[in-house]
Amino acid sequence: MTQQNLEELYNLVKQRKENPIDGSYTDYLFKKGLDKILKKVGEETTEVIVAAKNSDPAELQYETADLLYHLIVLLVECDLPFEKIKEELGSRVGQMSQFKDRAPIKKL
Numbered sequence: 001m002t003q004q005n006l007e008e009l010y011n012l013v014k015q016r017k018e019n020p021i022d023g024s025y026t027d028y029l030f031k032k033g034l035d036k037i038l039k040k041v042g043e044e045t046t047e048v049i050v051a052a053k054n055s056d057p058a059e060l061q062y063e064t065a066d067l068l069y070h071l072i073v074l075l076v077e078c079d080l081p082f083e084k085i086k087e088e089l090g091s092r093v094g095q096m097s098q099f100k101d102r103a104p105i106k107k108l
C-alpha cells in the first residue's frame with residue numbers, strides 16, 4: 001500500500017501552486033483563494049469531530065486525511081514552510097507539558 005509523507009504532500013501542493021494544472025482540485029482551491037481554503041479547513045475539522053464522536057475509525061481515518069490535505073493547502077497559501085511546523089514540533093520534543101489544574105471555583 002502506498003503511504004504518503006506529509007512533507008512530500010506539502011511539496012506536491014506547493015508545486016501545484018507554482019505550476020498550476022488545469023482540472024486539479026488543488027489548483028481549484030488556490031484559484032478560489034483563502035476564504036474557500038479556510039471554509040474547507042473548517043468543514044473538514046467538523047467532519048473529523050463528528051467521526052470521532054461517532055466512534056467510526058474508517059470515517060475518522062478518511063476525514064483526518066481530508067483535513068491534513070486542506071491544512072497543507074492552507075500552509076502553502078500562507079507561505080508558511082513545512083520546515084517551520086517541524087521546527088515548532090521539534091522544539092517541544094523532550095519537554096514536559098506545563099499543565100496545572102485550575103483552582104476550584106469557590107462559593108462567595
Ligand SMILES: N=c1c2ncn([C@@H]3O[C@H](COP(=O)(O)OP(=O)(O)OP(=O)(O)O)[C@@H](O)[C@H]3O)c2ncn1[C@@H]1O[C@H](COP(=O)(O)O)[C@@H](O)[C@H]1O
Pocket residue numbers: 009012016021023024025026027040065066069
Ligand atoms: N490528498 C489529496 C486530497 N484529499 C482530498 N482531496 C480532495 O478534496 C476534495 C474534498 O471533497 P469535498 O466533497 O469536501 O469537496 P468537493 O465537493 O469535491 O468540492 P468543494 O466543496 O470544495 O467545492 C475532493 O475533491 C478530494 O479529491 C484531495 N486532493 C488532492 N490530494 C493530493 O494532492 C495531490 C495533487 O492533487 P490535484 O488536486 O489533483 O492536483 C494528489 O495526488 C493527492 O496526493
